Amino acid sequence: MIGRFACSSDSKRMEVRAPNTDIEFEAYYELRWRVLRMPWGEDRGTEYDEHEEKATHVAAFDDSKNLVGVGRLQLVERNVGQVRYMAVEPGFRKQGVGQSILFQLEKKAREQGMKAIVLDAREHAVGFYIKNGYKVTGSSYLLFGEIPHSKMEKQIEGSA
Ligand SMILES: CC(C)(COP(=O)(O)OP(=O)(O)OC[C@H]1O[C@@H](n2cnc3c(N)ncnc32)[C@H](O)[C@@H]1OP(=O)(O)O)[C@@H](O)C(=O)NCCC(=O)NCCS
Secondary structure (H helix, E strand, O other): OEEEEEEOOEEEEEEEEOOOOHHHHHHHHHHHHHHHOHHHOOOOOOOOOOOOOOOEEEEEEOOOOOEEEEEEEEEEEOOEEEEEEEEEOHHHOOOOHHHHHHHHHHHHHHHOOOOEEEEEEEHHHHHHHHHOOOEEEEEEEEEOOOEEEEEEEEEOOOOO
C-alpha cells in the first residue's frame, strides 16, 4: 500500500507493508523496543514474544525507505485478532502513519477471516483508537507499574 503523509511543510510518500529482509526486521524490532520498552529501562529482547513467527507484521517506510512505524496482528481466538506493539517514530507522529498501519493490519485481519479486533491500549493512545472506530470495553493491566491500559474492540466484518 502506498500512501501519503504530511511532513512539516510538504507532503511525502509512504509505503506500508510487511518488513521482508533481515535489515528491515532489525529496524522493526529496534523501533518497537525504543518506543515501547527502552523509556522504562527494559533491555533489548523484551520487545519480542513467542508469537512473532506466526503473527502478521506491518511497517511504514518514508520516501527514503527509513522505517518510521510498526504494528502487529495475531490470532487470539476463532475469528478474533489482537493488535499489539503499535509504535511510530516520535518525529513522524500525528501525520497519519499510525492510522495507515492500523488500516493495513485490519485489511490483513479481514483477509485472514477475522471478524473483530481486540487490543489493550495505553491510556494516552486510547484517543487514537477511538478515532479509528474502536470502543473501550473495560480496564486492563498496569504495565511497568505505571502505564494503565484499557481494553478496546472493533468489529471489522463488512467494514471498509
Ligand atoms: C499511538 C500512535 C501509534 C499513533 O500514531 P500516529 O501516527 O501519531 O497517529 P495518526 O497520525 O495516524 O493519527 C490518526 C488520528 O488519530 C489522532 N491521534 C493520534 N494520536 C492520538 C492520541 N494519542 N490521542 C488522541 N488522538 C490521537 C490523530 O490526531 C489523527 O486524527 P485526525 O485524523 O482527526 O487528524 C503513536 O502516537 C505512538 O507511537 N505512540 C507511542 C507508542 C504507543 O503508545 N503505542 C500504542 C500502544 S497501545
